[in-house]
Amino acid sequence: MPENFRLDKGGLINRDKKISFKFNGKKYFGYEGDTLASALIANGVHLVGRSFKYHRPRGFFGAGVDEPYAIVQMTRNNEIDPNVRATEQELFEGLEAKSVNCWPNVDFDIGAINNFLGKFFPAGFYYKTFMWPKSFWYKVYEPIIRKAAGFGAASIKHDKEKYEHKYEYCDLLITGSGPSGLASAYAAAQNGAKVILAEDKPRFGGSLLTSEVTIGNKSGKEWSEEMIFNLKSMPNVIVKNRSQVFGYYDHNMLVMSERVSDHLPTTDKYIPKQRLWYIRAKEVVISSGSIERPLVFGNNDTPGVMLSSAAKEYLKVYGVLVGKKPIIFTNNDSGYETALEFKKNKIEPIVLDTRKDTNSEIIKEAKELNINIKFSYVVVAAKGYKKVKSADIARISDDKKSIEKIENIKCDCICVSGFWTPTIHLASQSGNKTKFNEEIDAFIPSQSKQNETTLGSANGVFTLEETLKTSFSKGEELSKKITNKDNKITVPTVVEKKSSNHDKFWCVPLPEGKNYKRFLDFQNDVSVSDIHLALREGYRSIEHVKRYTTLGMATDQGKTSNLNGLQLVSDVENKLVPQVGHTTFRPPYTPVSIGAIVGREIGKHSKPTRKSPMHYWHEKNNAVFVDAGVWLRPRYYKQGNENLFEASKREAKNVRQNVGVCDVTTLGKIDIKGPDSAEFLNRVYTNAWLKLPIGKARYGVMLREDGIVMDDGTTTRISENHYHMTTTTAQAANVLSHLEYYLQLVWPELNVNVVSSTEQWAGAAIAGPKSRNVLQKLFPDLDVSNQGLPFMGYMEGNLFGVNAKIFRISFSGELAYEVNVESDNGNFMWEKIMEIGKEFNIQPYGTEALSTLRIEMGHVAGSELDGRTIPYDNSLEGLVSKKKDFIGKRSLSKKAYIEPDRQKVVGVVPLDKKTSIPEGSYIVKDANAKLPNPKLGHVSASCWSVEYDNPFSLAIIKNGKNMIGQKLFALSPLKNKTIPVEIVSSHYVDPKGERVRS
Amino acid sequence: MLHIKCPYCGLRSQNEFSYGGDATVKRPELNKEVSDQDWDNFVYLRKSPKGKHLELWQHISGCRQWIKVERDTLTHEIFKTLKATEEV
Numbered sequence A: 001m002p003e004n005f006r007l008d009k010g011g012l013i014n015r016d017k018k019i020s021f022k023f024n025g026k027k028y029f030g031y032e033g034d035t036l037a038s039a040l041i042a043n044g045v046h047l048v049g050r051s052f053k054y055h056r057p058r059g060f061f062g063a064g065v066d067e068p069y070a071i072v073q074m075t076r077n078n079e080i081d082p083n084v085r086a087t088e089q090e091l092f093e094g095l096e097a098k099s100v101n102c103w104p105n106v107d108f109d110i111g112a113i114n115n116f117l118g119k120f121f122p123a124g125f126y127y128k129t130f131m132w133p134k135s136f137w138y139k140v141y142e143p144i145i146r147k148a149a150g151f152g153a154a155s156i157k158h159d160k161e162k163y164e165h166k167y168e169y170c171d172l173l174i175t176g177s178g179p180s181g182l183a184s185a186y187a188a189a190q191n192g193a194k195v196i197l198a199e200d201k202p203r204f205g206g207s208l209l210t211s212e213v214t215i216g217n218k219s220g221k222e223w224s225e226e227m228i229f230n231l232k233s234m235p236n237v238i239v240k241n242r243s244q245v246f247g248y249y250d251h252n253m254l255v256m257s258e259r260v261s262d263h264l265p266t267t268d269k270y271i272p273k274q275r276l277w278y279i280r281a282k283e284v285v286i287s288s289g290s291i292e293r294p295l296v297f298g299n300n301d302t303p304g305v306m307l308s309s310a311a312k313e314y315l316k317v318y319g320v321l322v323g324k325k326p327i328i329f330t331n332n333d334s335g336y337e338t339a340l341e342f343k344k345n346k347i348e349p350i351v352l353d354t355r356k357d358t359n360s361e362i363i364k365e366a367k368e369l370n371i372n373i374k375f376s377y378v379v380v381a382a383k384g385y386k387k388v389k390s391a392d393i394a395r396i397s398d399d400k401k402s403i404e405k406i407e408n409i410k411c412d413c414i415c416v417s418g419f420w421t422p423t424i425h426l427a428s429q430s431g432n433k434t435k436f437n438e439e440i441d442a443f444i445p446s447q448s449k450q451n452e453t454t455l456g457s458a459n460g461v462f463t464l465e466e467t468l469k470t471s472f473s474k475g476e477e478l479s480k481k482i483t484n485k486d487n488k489i490t491v492p493t494v495v496e497k498k499s500s501n502h503d504k505f506w507c508v509p510l511p512e513g514k515n516y517k518r519f520l521d522f523q524n525d526v527s528v529s530d531i532h533l534a535l536r537e538g539y540r541s542i543e544h545v546k547r548y549t550t551l552g553m554a555t556d557q558g559k560t561s562n563l564n565g566l567q568l569v570s571d572v573e574n575k576l577v578p579q580v581g582h583t584t585f586r587p588p589y590t591p592v593s594i595g596a597i598v599g600r601e602i603g604k605h606s607k608p609t610r611k612s613p614m615h616y617w618h619e620k621n622n623a624v625f626v627d628a629g630v631w632l633r634p635r636y637y638k639q640g641n642e643n644l645f646e647a648s649k650r651e652a653k654n655v656r657q658n659v660g661v662c663d664v665t666t667l668g669k670i671d672i673k674g675p676d677s678a679e680f681l682n683r684v685y686t687n688a689w690l691k692l693p694i695g696k697a698r699y700g701v702m703l704r705e706d707g708i709v710m711d712d713g714t715t716t717r718i719s720e721n722h723y724h725m726t727t728t729t730a731q732a733a734n735v736l737s738h739l740e741y742y743l744q745l746v747w748p749e750l751n752v753n754v755v756s757s758t759e760q761w762a763g764a765a766i767a768g769p770k771s772r773n774v775l776q777k778l779f780p781d782l783d784v785s786n787q788g789l790p791f792m793g794y795m796e797g798n799l800f801g802v803n804a805k806i807f808r809i810s811f812s813g814e815l816a817y818e819v820n821v822e823s824d825n826g827n828f829m830w831e832k833i834m835e836i837g838k839e840f841n842i843q844p845y846g847t848e849a850l851s852t853l854r855i856e857m858g859h860v861a862g863s864e865l866d867g868r869t870i871p872y873d874n875s876l877e878g879l880v881s882k883k884k885d886f887i888g889k890r891s892l893s894k895k896a897y898i899e900p901d902r903q904k905v906v907g908v909v910p911l912d913k914k915t916s917i918p919e920g921s922y923i924v925k926d927a928n929a930k931l932p933n934p935k936l937g938h939v940s941a942s943c944w945s946v947e948y949d950n951p952f953s954l955a956i957i958k959n960g961k962n963m964i965g966q967k968l969f970a971l972s973p974l975k976n977k978t979i980p981v982e983i984v985s986s987h988y989v990d991p992k993g994e995r996v997r998s
Numbered sequence B: 001m002l003h004i005k006c007p008y009c010g011l012r013s014q015n016e017f018s019y020g021g022d023a024t025v026k027r028p029e030l031n032k033e034v035s036d037q038d039w040d041n042f043v044y045l046r047k048s049p050k051g052k053h054l055e056l057w058q059h060i061s062g063c064r065q066w067i068k069v070e071r072d073t074l075t076h077e078i079f080k081t082l083k084a085t086e087e088v
């Protein structure tokens, strides 16, 4: 039976509710209200992991967010959760956790050999050790480091848990519910301000839960409960526990992570696991408190060495003893609070105080209780491997440079207190130029950049009376600015013990002949000697020292190590700490799970999915879909056992021979209206637009100002001042912004309005030699003959009671029409087309056949208009007006754009007429030339020509104009292919364009 | 995340806007002679100031207006926002 460290009574846990849990496969019991850490300590478990670099045994160091050691891997609700701090994880029935960073197990860990190979792991060891030989990196070093390093392993399964995001606005966001947070929140709320009070822990009250103070006639804890009760009852206040404000971003935007269900065994159906709050606050109160600083001595990372405040918290909140023979090692009065708490529970502590005999209120009390106090004493080194067994202690000289004779005393824990470090992370993130306060040896916020105010111990104020006074008045002042109300609050009387000054001493010198490791950064295993080495090697800037030694770079962001690191650098360099300066704090203050960051934007929810009105018809008819931007489009319609290649070939062939129908709803559509529309189009497109008659469509190309083709499409003049523009699916949004830019900023004098109408219209392209027959039957009253509706003509018609727009335009190169109806009628139109087209062997075709048809016709599309090509490159120079000016025209006379051997689109056919050319292949002259083989250009699009029944590709190659007939090579290093090819015209099929006009 | 005051819609979060570059650049007039140098300056050359910068944003998920924003590129402070046709 393991020893029990739980007190018989006391603490804030619910002793009526026993909870069972497993750690490293072994079953233990705790109580409701425990953390995993407090429950393990109560069970006498002090070994929870191995350190990062040397694999030294790791126990518990803190009792909350600052914990550098006790990081575990959890299984909850059948999901794996790595990087969980045991000091923050609340216990629930059935919790399962295990140690990380140890192999094969925490008691016997192979990596611990690193501890004895310490000289191979000095500062910058990653940079030094694994530099040579280079070939070893991937095969030897990296896999070993991967296995040996890291805090847990992420699951590779899909995370079934739900996460969500919430946006909130408030007048005051208050980060922390200790005395300063409660007082400022209450004052602001009384003034009618909208307040959000966020507390990281499950319990509100911060330091009030563990301090021996009275406020008014209540204990600190009772007072905090009363304040929370009041705040919760106010409609203008949101009070949140288990919520960490981890990032302070621009314009007073803060982000908070709420652990909604992590403390429960499972997540309820309509509740997320975690919720990320984006909070835009008018004013921010940083009441995040302070974290106790460690003292540095030999083997100060041994399990059992922990912060004195943590020991007190385990006692007062959880009723748990961290040891039964404690040493309190302190340089200030805080350590005595822990000593008194032990004494109160019939445990005899020994206090080692680095100061000379002093007599503050609390020291007097300790003396009266006959607590063993040794002044001018230090712990030289902790003894014991997996747990502290004793301590080497010694008297230290007045100048703190030397130690006297070493004595060994038995102990089972060493509680250290090196004074307090204000938690200034959020203030620093907001841009506050912090300053060094010599009185407390720490940085505190100074000039605010955003609307942030830091209060209480986060601001270096360590007396409760002063904290409450300033916090009530700040809460009043900040809220008054917003609500104009002025509700004065009487500050209650406070009884607290007056402290004496702390000792600036923080690092115990090494005894003669010993080279104990004295750790600064407990999570990344950075010791005093590592910093010494980095400085000897010439690193000076604290930012460089940090990166070279990894000091403060672990997941705890150096919450317990930063200041001691700075102290050391300043001591060695003989500088003052403010001259050394601290490293930049960046969000997040605590690790945030990826799930919470992603929220609900997972899988298909990561962007909207747009479906055409005919989508369900496609689905029912075996369409295989493809993502086209945000749209889902049919790629092909599968018949029997067909694959993509067979199906698209069949569909394309049917268009060439009979008639096909393609859903073109996704094409961007922009409605253009106004008396200056023609003039505007004339400036936007490269060709002439002033004389387009009503009822006619025209193909146009638009450029960016740098002469690169931006988009192409047809625009139809519907009436005198009304045009219907189409864009490519991909560029629809950009083209609209582009048009708006010129109308609003460059030519505001033009009277034109543009609006997207993409979603208002459903479109079907009917293409093939028999398309006119289908159209005639769809619109029996219209004259759709070649004269009645010529190529590039436009008509309006009535499709069985539905208004339709008919455009005679073609992307396939065949006789073709596009019919648009209002979206709601899309499916009706489609079914009518299929029904009527049946006798003409109509078949639907998808994007793959569509590509085939346009490629063999030499119609350029996105793969050629790739943001790198000008009209000439795409053989579109015939559409560039010489007479008028337009967007981008001036760029076309650039020297590079008019070189005689400028690149141009060509057709490419393999000599064997069999081998398909992979898209992206290089076109080269000599397949065997020395690398890098001079590249003439690249293959932009490939298809199987259904007209000629052989592969055909488009390529953009240098001097393309004069390359027709040349025998070259297509090289695909990716697919390891070299294909002899012939360059042909890009217009492989119907080069004269007779079919579209037939 | 910036908080941008659209002159038409009021204070909105940055994710409703898209960035449009330097607002002081003037497009050369149509049908006018422009030297190579002037054209290159217009198309390519942009200052990248540390400090005050007058820039364009489009309220794409709102009123779709292009607006001018005077912003400090270092501190992200926004001094003022203007309609497209307004001058500082």
Ligand SMILES: [Zn+2]
Pocket: B006, B007, B008, B009, B010, B059, B062, B063, B064, B065
């Ligand atoms: Zn707006």
